[in-house]
Amino acid sequence: MPETTRDAAQPEAPGLAFRAATEADVPALVALVESAYRGDASRAGWTTEADLLDGQRTDVEGVTAAVTHAEGVVLLAEQGGELLACCQLERRGEHAYFGMFAVGPGRQGGGVGRAVLAEAERFAGEEWGAAELEMTVIEQRADLIAWYERRGFRRTGIHSPFPYGDERFGIPLRSDLRFEKLVKNLTRQ
Template sequence: MHTDTDTETAPPGSGELTFRDAVEDDVPTLLALIQSAYRGDDSRRGWTTEADLLGGGRTDARGVRAIIDAPDSRLLVVLREGMTIACCQLERRGDVAYFGLFAVRPELQGGGLGRRVIAEAERTAREGWGTREMQMTVISVREELIAWYERRGYRRTGELSPFPYGDETCGEPFRDDLAFELLVKDLTVR
């Protein structure tokens, strides 16, 4: 477990961040966090909302459990003063790590917490697994989100994969032009 003691970007009195691997008992809390960050009215309090693109759930309990239980996979839980405030998925794929299911409580978005979480995820993948590259997929029409990742050193590849229309575990699309774009970052350069 790694504790981040740099609290300069945290609201006053908010305490240190603690990172740990998710366990089965975290599933309900993580589902609520992920849903609140991406879908529904609660997500509109933050800037990462997908509520205008997709309805329904972002994932389900089975999907979260699959990440927790899978070999070469971690679901990092981020806590402040015992409260779950963010999470992200890491999956080892050889010398590459996949980053996904990134969620920050909507009311805490925009204050630097996301930067700290992604930096810890990169450190964890690089130091724990010897990962040379981080990959992720982002809905290609999410220009503001992609720009945020680019400011963190990620590069657009132009490589698109289809959105899984008809898969209810991915949500109910409101548009017919959704696709995922692969973003990559070289973790050997700091």
């Protein structure tokens, strides 16, 4: 994917350049995702999961698998060569899965996340012809779900269990975690 700058489309986060991640980006991606969701550093932003989960959010193997997935791409958002945010897209038939969305804690709330989501929607719709973008969010993350709803996603009521016992996804601090599927229509009506 060629690098593009979308200044005009995203005035809140000017100068962002988007590109597809390579295996050389994996260590920086792992650090970014961990900083956005886990540990005390994540508390500087609003997307922290530190009150729900301890341990890791991802690892080198998981991020490498996403970066090298034949039907996927990990998009990076950079500004002046600095990695600010990322997301994963995976083609699944007429749908695209959206995941591994992370914005550095110090950059949250300034439009970077909105710009990355807009680029992910554009890429999935225009490059892959995806009709919908789908994701799973921990149901207990009401603030995060509300953020996605304000951006056109809808709750489906379809739930899946949290992978208790698999520390690759973190160490749960409560026993009632589960995911809910959210979807957004990408086709113009």
